Amino acid sequence: MDNMAGQKTSLSIVTNISVIVLVVLWLIPTVGLLVSSFRTNDQISASGWWASMFSVEEAIRISPEPAGASRNGDYHVLSGNLFEGGSGSVSGFGIAATAPGVAEPGQVYARYTVDVTEPDGKVDDTRIEVAYDAGTEAVIPTQDDDGNAVVPGTAVLERSLEVTENGDFTYVSDKEIKRAPSVYITTMQPPSFSLKNYQTIMASDNMDRAFINTLTVTIPATIIPILIAAFAAYALAWMDFAGRGFLIAMVVGLLVVPLQLALVPLLQLHNKIGIGQSFLGIWLAHTGFGLPLAIYLLRNYMVGLPRDIIESAKVDGATDFQVFTKIVLPLSFPALASFAIFQFLWTWNDLLIAKVFLPSNSESWVMTVKIADDLLGSRGGDWGILAAAAFISIAVPLFVFFAMQKYLVRGLLAGSVK
Amino acid sequence: MSPVLQGFITIIVGVGGCVAYFYASNLILDKVIFPARHDDHGRNINRATMVRPWLFLFPAVFALGLYLVYPVVGSFVRSLYNRAGDEFIGFGNYSQMFSEEGFRTALLNNILWALVVPAGATFLGLLVAQLTDKLRWGNFAKSLIFMPMAISFVGASLIWKFVYANDPDIGIINALRDTMGMGPVDPMQIPFWNNFFLMVILIWIQTGFAMVILSAALRGIPEETIEAAIIDGANPFQIFFKIKVPQIMGTIVVVWTTITILVLKVFDIVYAMTGGNFDTEILPSYMMDYMFRDDGRATAVAFVIMIIVLPVMVWNIRQARKEMR
Numbered sequence: 001m002d003n004m005a006g007q008k009t010s011l012s013i014v015t016n017i018s019v020i021v022l023v024v025l026w027l028i029p030t031v032g033l034l035v036s037s038f039r040t041n042d043q044i045s046a047s048g049w050w051a052s053m054f055s056v057e058e059a060i061r062i063s064p065e066p067a068g069a070s071r072n073g074d075y076h077v078l079s080g081n082l083f084e085g086g087s088g089s090v091s092g093f094g095i096a097a098t099a100p101g102v103a104e105p106g107q108v109y110a111r112y113t114v115d116v117t118e119p120d121g122k123v124d125d126t127r128i129e130v131a132y133d134a135g136t137e138a139v140i141p142t143q144d145d146d147g148n149a150v151v152p153g154t155a156v157l158e159r160s161l162e163v164t165e166n167g168d169f170t171y172v173s174d175k176e177i178k179r180a181p182s183v184y185i186t187t188m189q190p191p192s193f194s195l196k197n198y199q200t201i202m203a204s205d206n207m208d209r210a211f212i213n214t215l216t217v218t219i220p221a222t223i224i225p226i227l228i229a230a231f232a233a234y235a236l237a238w239m240d241f242a243g244r245g246f247l248i249a250m251v252v253g254l255l256v257v258p259l260q261l262a263l264v265p266l267l268q269l270h271n272k273i274g275i276g277q278s279f280l281g282i283w284l285a286h287t288g289f290g291l292p293l294a295i296y297l298l299r300n301y302m303v304g305l306p307r308d309i310i311e312s313a314k315v316d317g318a319t320d321f322q323v324f325t326k327i328v329l330p331l332s333f334p335a336l337a338s339f340a341i342f343q344f345l346w347t348w349n350d351l352l353i354a355k356v357f358l359p360s361n362s363e364s365w366v367m368t369v370k371i372a373d374d375l376l377g378s379r380g381g382d383w384g385i386l387a388a389a390a391f392i393s394i395a396v397p398l399f400v401f402f403a404m405q406k407y408l409v410r411g412l413l414a415g416s417v418k
Numbered sequence: 419m420s421p422v423l424q425g426f427i428t429i430i431v432g433v434g435g436c437v438a439y440f441y442a443s444n445l446i447l448d449k450v451i452f453p454a455r456h457d458d459h460g461r462n463i464n465r466a467t468m469v470r471p472w473l474f475l476f477p478a479v480f481a482l483g484l485y486l487v488y489p490v491v492g493s494f495v496r497s498l499y500n501r502a503g504d505e506f507i508g509f510g511n512y513s514q515m516f517s518e519e520g521f522r523t524a525l526l527n528n529i530l531w532a533l534v535v536p537a538g539a540t541f542l543g544l545l546v547a548q549l550t551d552k553l554r555w556g557n558f559a560k561s562l563i564f565m566p567m568a569i570s571f572v573g574a575s576l577i578w579k580f581v582y583a584n585d586p587d588i589g590i591i592n593a594l595r596d597t598m599g600m601g602p603v604d605p606m607q608i609p610f611w612n613n614f615f616l617m618v619i620l621i622w623i624q625t626g627f628a629m630v631i632l633s634a635a636l637r638g639i640p641e642e643t644i645e646a647a648i649i650d651g652a653n654p655f656q657i658f659f660k661i662k663v664p665q666i667m668g669t670i671v672v673v674w675t676t677i678t679i680l681v682l683k684v685f686d687i688v689y690a691m692t693g694g695n696f697d698t699e700i701l702p703s704y705m706m707d708y709m710f711r712d713d714g715r716a717t718a719v720a721f722v723i724m725i726i727v728l729p730v731m732v733w734n735i736r737q738a739r740k741e742m743r
Contacts, residue, residue: 019549019550022549023563026625028581029622033577044588049580216424217425235474236475256727260723263709264493264709266492288482288486291481292482348570351571351685383588387576390573401568409630413634
């Protein structure tokens with residue numbers, strides 16, 4: 001019934017495409033995080049996560065063992081295979097970190113000391129690097145990098161490196177090879193993903209502790225308010241008494257009180273009565289802050305229950321307490337589930353209350369505090385670790401979200417639409 | 419005692435205590451205080467009926483009073499005292515605050531947030547709700563756009579740190595700039611506009627919320643009104659803007675105000691992304707700078723937030739009362 005016949009197809013194509021674009025835009029950030037969490041830091045800084053499905057050229061430094069170096073005339077020679085014990089394919093190599101892939105496999109890359117004539121006529125020595133095919137002679141250029149003329153016949157080999165595609169290399173130096181020389185190669189790395197970041201963050205960074213702390217905060221803070229709110233909601237929905245309207249208005253008003261107001265006075269109160277900054281304190285705080293929404297949602301739901309059932313139960317002699325526990329509470333399950341999901345997501349994701357009401361030592365950090373106050377500082381550039389930590393912290397809410405979306409949506413609708 | 423065990427005990431004590439309280443108090447009311455026997459049978463039942471609601475309500479009202487009503491008063495009183503809390507300085511904290519550049523920046527930024535985020539999220543939410551309305555895979559699309567709602571603000575900030583990263587091999591924004599031959603920028607350090615890049619994160623989260631509610635509202639529009647418009651020759655855009663939007667205006671306002679209230683509470687994003695540097699401070703994060711250091715100042719900021727929220731609160735209460743009649 002939406003459109004007239006002619007417009008229908010073109011409009012629906014446009015609609016489909018726009019929705020696809022929006023969904024992709026919405027997913028990109030999260031997918032980026034998820035993909036990054038399975039990549040090593042080298043991979044992350046070598047190529048974007050969007051390219052992670054393809055092979056990437058990665059520069060690596062290899063220091064071959066100096067043992068086995070031999071003397072050949074004035075020079076010292078070290079040869080072997082760079083992929084010792086493994087395999088790989090060299091796509092380029094060099095002798096400096098600034099130009100790791102300057103020469104192609106099968107070439108020799110050599111550094112010479114030469115004399116040059118400077119513009120003022122003075123003769124000085126400088127270094128020149130040349131790449132040439134193995135088996136041919138090095139061609140010394142007539143000018144150096146600065147444009148000074150090279151004095152012919154003055155080139156003296158300092159060191160050279162020959163690497164073939166399979167990793168065989170020959171390193172020649174004018175000095176004795178005592179320490180491992182630094183060889184730089186670029187190689188094509190096939191896409192690879194690992195759980196290493198997750199292992200690191202769980203094992204060495206106390207993230208497991210933070211995970212348990214988050215659970216410890218969340219579960220009591222979700223369960224305790226439900227019963228308190230359910231009784232109050234029943235009274236507000238089905239019992240007649242003076243001041244009922246006022247109390248409902250109060251609950252609605254308290255829904256929007258900024259929690260910031262509660263922080264200082266309540267922390268002082270907790271300190272005074274000996275709770276201080278503790279798990280007990282945060283459970284109480286979350287319970288108090290969650291109550292307005294709980295009462296509001298549950299009352300709205302309970303008011304809609306059929307009057308006949310409740311009244312006939314009362315006629316049969318059931319007390320309010322019995323009506324509540326035997327009829328209203330079981331019937332209100334969808335609303336209870338909605339609130340439980342809200343409260344669970346809210347307490348799991350909370351940073352503010354956890355920062356204020358929990359002790360500030362690292363033993364009591366929940367995951368949000370751990371990430372915001374510790375990892376973002378200490379692991380600031382460690383993207384893989386950060387991604388893994390973030391994903392650990394959002395995995396449980398995402399699971400709850402997708403498993404219980406029906407109740408979440410229902411709760412949102414009951415809580416907002418009037 | 420380990421926190422896990424403590425949590426377990428707290429659940430048992432909390433839930434068991436609640437059940438015991440409700441059960442025992444009702445029993446005492448019926449059997450001991452106002453027993454339904456002897457000559458004042460009827461009167462006692464009436465009395466018990468008058469008292470019982472308050473038995474049901476007491477724990478909730480007590481907790482609400484202690485955790486939400488008392489702090490409003492307590493914070494206001496505290497904000498009238500100096501940093502140490504031993505000297506009454508009237509509105510000293512407020513006047514001091516308003517004279518400072520940092521606070522004024524936070525206030526202005528906050529006003530920007532409160533205008534842009536609800537507008538952006540509501541608009542996009544309405545757009546998605548309308549586009550997916552008749553789509554066969556609409557529910558799937560909606561649940562993907564709704565998904566960020568489940569992610570913490572801290573987690574979302576980290577997700578967007580990747581998007582905004584300076585390195586074109588990490589941040590997709592800079593990667594796009596790179597392919598167009600532009601040098602990398604740090605979006606968090608571009609003056610003024612960095613605020614908007616932060617707002618994008620909250621819009622990304624809240625669009626799903628707006629979408630869910632507006633989508634239900636769109637479904638609730640009577641079919642006849644739309645059919646009548648089609649017969650009269652209205653095109654899809656006219657149907658949307660002239661028939662549908664006016665009918666769900668009430669819901670749009672509710673969504674808008676709900677997100678506005680949320681904006682005034684969220685400090686996590688600024689805290690995790692910039693720490694309030696580069697002139698991105700907003701009131702909630704500004705308050706956290708003073709929390710634990712200067713309670714007088716912190717409560718004064720909180721009270722300013724409360725005053726901004728107040729009109730919405732009054733409006734909500736009036737709506738609720740209207741509805742009850």
